[in-house]
Amino acid sequence: MIQRNFGDTKIAVSALGVGMWSLVTDWWGEPDKAQEIIKKSMEIGVNFFDTADMYGNGKAEEILGKSLGSNRDKVVILTKIGYDFYTNKFKPKQRYDLEYLRFAVNESLKRLSTDYVDVLMLHNPKLKDISNKELLDFMRSLKSDGLARSVGVALGPTLGWEEEGLKAIEMGYEGLEHIFNLIEQYPARKFLQFNVGHVVRVPHASDVLNDLKWPLKEDPKLHRHFKSMDWISRAVERSIELKKYAEKRGMKLRDLAIAFILSHRTVSSVIPNITNLKELEEFSKASDLTLDESDLEFLENYYNTNYKDLNEESIRETLIYK
Secondary structure, three states, X not given: OOEEEOOOOOOEEEOEOEEOHHHHOOOOOOHHHHHHHHHHHXXXXXXXXXXXXXXXXXXXXXXXXXXXXXXXXXXXXXXXXXXXXXXXXXOOEXXXXXXXXXXXHHHHHHHHOOOOXXXXXXXXXXXXXXXXXXXXXXXXXXXXXXXXXXXXXXXXXXXXXXXXXXXXXHHOOOXXXXXXXXXXXXXXXXXXXXXXXXXXXXOOOOOOOOHXXXXXXXXOOOHHHHOOHHHHXXXXXXXXXXXXXXXXXXXXXXXXXXXXXXXXXXXXXXXXXXXXXXXXXXXXXXXXXOOOHHHHHHHHHHHHHHHHHHHHHHHHHHXXXX
């Protein structure tokens, strides 16, 4: 599998990454299958694993650490800190005070069975936290102490956060995790102009671009609970012609979605929702697909005609989380 640079760091990550969220949290997946998928991932060339301390209240990091075994030096681990699930696991609150963050980092390292992480990110921080120089200095001190190889910011939980993403880049954070897909292209396209590590999540737009999942229904356990079902329905309807285009090109719509993201050279890795070995294999093959200039021109026009207003709606929807 092709590897890409994580920004201007010396870290190389596989174009396809595996997200622990979909494998082991109470929302998605079956925990007993997680180790099998992690091990198979490494066999096919995936070296990048995305997790967070709060995923499954520490369960994700524990399973990842156990699954890697002696392969720690062959993989790249991204984890995130900033939610205090230790005090209340049912309603964890964001905490960015330095004493807590140092505690959280050390607990993550224990669960991961390692003495360092490759990418350490603040989990969904607000603008005031991203702008905090003392917090940035603390994150950089973890690099100096050998606990992290690079530091970044994970934007979320929804689309948007343009000001926050650009501020993180301005401050000097080395990586961003954010949403980017054929439908929801902004504000990510503004971020992608900068050479930092870009980890892309929700590549199938809450399963709208994964035709295998059609018809889509409301489900509080899935990421699309952040979206209105009216938006979902309209987005699916407007994707039917794109599905036909993909099939004419010998692809599935879900594969085209992956290929589009990776056509952007500053994208480091894409993290689709993988819950079984079949999805792992399919998305692995999709990560090797190449789109030509005519494909990209078609997709640009398709976005402007069919998706641009949906993209703008998504951004407005997420203002409630600020």
